[in-house]
Amino acid sequence: MSTLSAQARSALTNDVIVIGGGIMGASAAFFLRQRGRSVTLLERGLVGQQASGVNFGNVRRQGRALAQLPLANRASEIWRRMPELTGEDVEYLQYGHMRVCYRDRADLLAKMDDYAQAARPLGLELEIRTGALMRARFPFLGPEVLAASYSPHDGHANPRLVAPAFARAAGRNGAAIVENTKVVAVEKSGEDFHATSDDGRVFRAPILLITAGAWANTLCTQFGEPVPLVTRGATMSVTEPVPYSIRPSVGVYTPSEEESVYFRQVTRGNVVIGGSTRGLPDAESCRAYVRPQNTLSQLRQIQRLAPALARLNIIRVWSGIEGYLPQDMPVMGASERISGLYYAFGFSGAGFQIGPGVGDVMAELIDTGATRTPIAPYGIGRFAAD
8 A cells, every 4th residue: 555755744734633543443534534624533453453453344233332323323324335435345245143042041132132123113123033943044053052133134254355455545535544553642733743753754633533443542641641552462363265155244242251252154154263262462562462272262162153163174373452341332423632633443343234323423423523423422422440
């Protein structure tokens, strides 16, 4: 992806600086340009290199807090228009998403049904299947599976493609996409924010949006708004290709982290597997190592969900660095201390589907001062000291 010359970057002044080139930041830059705002997007490495590019790829609304469904619905509309908006194929497949519960957790079936009833008025249609009907529709499920909740209008996509597609589209529309630029200091001086990189370049704009994921707390702390963000590393693996036969993405509904595995098959035939126990990455060095015991736990659990997967060979494993906040609730909205400062980070391993919606909402909020999608629960003020 092309970047500006050092001389041009050092003097660059636009309407908005966005720090963080994941799916949130790249889509925000894209939608800000659609609204006519000039934008500089700063990314410490390459766009989409961190959590946005190494996650599982679930484009699911199912399982989200009910209060988040308006945001998820807004994102769904964007996912369906990705080729039109970005001019690129991000391998989005609207083939459905399924959550299952096991027989030894039969109490979860009532909760699945309650969630389906509550989600329907909010635009999420779910089908609950059990017994012979479930097994006729989804014969790959293991014998421990008691019930399945199926969302026909959800799906999955290739996370490696999405943030770069938004950034390239934003760049074609005039945004400055500046990669390999680690921002180490941020401040507001007069009417402008100054973002200083580790090699001394300074970027200026009257509006600053921080979408820096697992590294966001180092920036918002400089504005007196620290948050209790922690980092975790997901466990991912992918199998050899086999004939394509499973269209929806599939996961386990359970309170147990160890049991919470999921998988999806891409049209090339490979099966992508995620979930179970997570690692502890090193955000300072930008390294997330795969722990063998986590992969082994994942493979044991995926055999319960879909026994046939046990016969496949794993050809690659990986992890990434994700930022988590209490109750898995992100920070999203305006600063409570500094005018012109906005945040969108801490999506706690569940930001991929809502990412384009987050970018659209933040662009609307920055451009108009309000948004039609409710985001009040995500204000950074909830972490303010008493």
